[in-house]
Amino acid sequence: MPIAILPDIDEQRCIGCALCVEICTTLGPDVLRVKPVEGWKRGKAFVFYPERCITDGACIGVCPTKAIFWMRPMNYTAGQPVPLHKNGIFVKGWAEDAGL
DSSP states (O other), X not given: OXXXXXXXXXXXXXXXXXXXXXXXXHHSOOOEEEEEETTEEEEEEEESOGGXXXXXXXXXXXXXXXXXXXXXXXXXXXXXXXXXXXXXXXXXXXXXXXXX
């Protein structure tokens, strides 16, 4: 499994404004997307194409809530989205794990 320096996105802070998606798409890598979340009007940003990330950190600079607070080495599978931080605990996927 490859490792890349990827944006770490906190789901609790993300307001779904998509500014990170816009800057990433404009600069070329096209890494981020906004996923609809039940009960949330705008959705939440997440790393959709980890293999495309160039680790420039442009997404960090445009986030108004500091939901993208750092870039860190992460394992990823090409073609698979990277999970978000949920309540300070890294959880795989979008469903809350009741065991955590």
